[in-house]
Amino acid sequence: MKVLSVASELYPLIKTGGLADVAGALPIALAAHGVETKTLIPGYPAVMKAVKKPKKVYDFDSLLDERATLLSARHEGLDLLILDCPQLYERSGGPYLATDGRDYPDNWKRFAVLSKAGAEIAAGILPDFIPDLVHVHDWQSALVPVYMRYAEAPEVPSLITIHNIAFQGQFAGSLFPYLELPGHAFYEALEYYGTLSYLKSGIITSHAVSTVSPSYAEEILTPEFGMGLEGLIASRGSDLYGIVNGIDADVWNPSADELLPSAYSATTLKKRAGNRAALNERFGLDADDGPIFAVISRLTWQKGLDLVPEVLDEILDAGGKLAILGSGDSFIEAALQGAAAYNRGRVGMVLGYDEKLSHLMQAGSDIILVPSRFEPCGLTQLYALRYGCIPLVARTGGLADTIIDANEAALAAGVATGVQFAPVTADAFRHAIRRTLRLHSDQRLWSQMQKQGMKSDVSWNRSGATYADLYQRLVSKGQ
């Protein structure tokens, strides 16, 4: 089966969050199921620089009035189609934000053009690659099924995956005429309280909708989590699927991770000490035995990290330490930086994004904090399981699905892998920290939990097969 995947980020080329990890790992997992994936991505500077010897495969004379070239390349096991359109993608900031932290004003066009290119590939412009199915991710590629629906071409089955419903790609309604869609598409697909919603239109026009965990698939049917789209999603009925993410078990493998000073496995957990020492040094933490809590995250309201300063005394009073890596909302950044400045040796912070350092943190710290208010799947806790770092998570979405809480029954059965708490309030969070510290003080119990986590299959094995089945079902239905 041939699949066209369209994504706005892709590990290892360009990443701002979990979407890149999934878009990068899924094609490799699916290859084992006979699925041949090509991934269409924008020709951002990082992509153009990293990819060697791309081949020109098509010239677009006009994608919403922009000329663009389609390049084909292979990179680290991935087959890529790169939309080279410097006037839209050659920018000095990130994929979505300029260097001043604001959205590019033409994001509506940058991702509509990407989507239109995707729809044209689906319609068969590349004789060597006629996809059987199109898989799009989040609002940035959500217009692909819309362009497919309104094109005079045979319709290829499509799947849209929602990685985060909070980002909907909402733009002024007055831009509609520039999208080169028929007038009736406005009310049929795109209109959202007078504005345009790219995500909404993708949910309406795709043959199936998936999200990245079973719990989140249920949550987004409710007003609390659906962010205004709950009714629309409910209307898709049995076309909605929840498939939990996996992780790339080769990139994240503590026994062969070249980014670590000290590789280890479940039988050599003592070797984590080498990573712990490096972590203490990197974050300016005291070289004592206190449990190290870690945060690796976008610092946003979603992730609940504004609560950390409120519960910090719970960690510090017990002789614990905290290492934070992240960036995001300026008020959360400032509060955490303040906590680090005030508690030198006990709290350390690295502001920014650092993939390498995130490996060391998973390998050297004892507990990873993921107090998200909502979490479609979450990957950080999955990396933690693999690295013998105990996840302390909010009981929501994929966090609830992937971590087994250390309650009495789970401990007795030896299946606990972490600590969950709800609701996401400072009080419940404090209580969970106390509970975690109690578990940590029992060396035997703690290492049993570490080993249990390291044993869990967090790879793409199972979910890769589930996606392959779903693809097959959609293709068979379309025939």
Ligand SMILES: Nc1ncnc2c1ncn2[C@@H]1O[C@H](COP(=O)(O)OP(=O)(O)O[C@H]2O[C@H](CO)[C@@H](O)[C@H](O)[C@H]2O)[C@@H](O)[C@H]1O
């Ligand atoms: N400062 C930093 N330095 C280094 N690495 C950092 C970092 N900040 C974050 N990361 C890394 O970025 C990734 C974040 O992935 P998540 O799944 O946790 O969240 P995100 O909200 O981006 O993704 C959305 O999409 C994914 C994929 O479907 C869902 O799992 C998730 O719930 C949803 O919100 C992880 O690999 C994490 O380690």
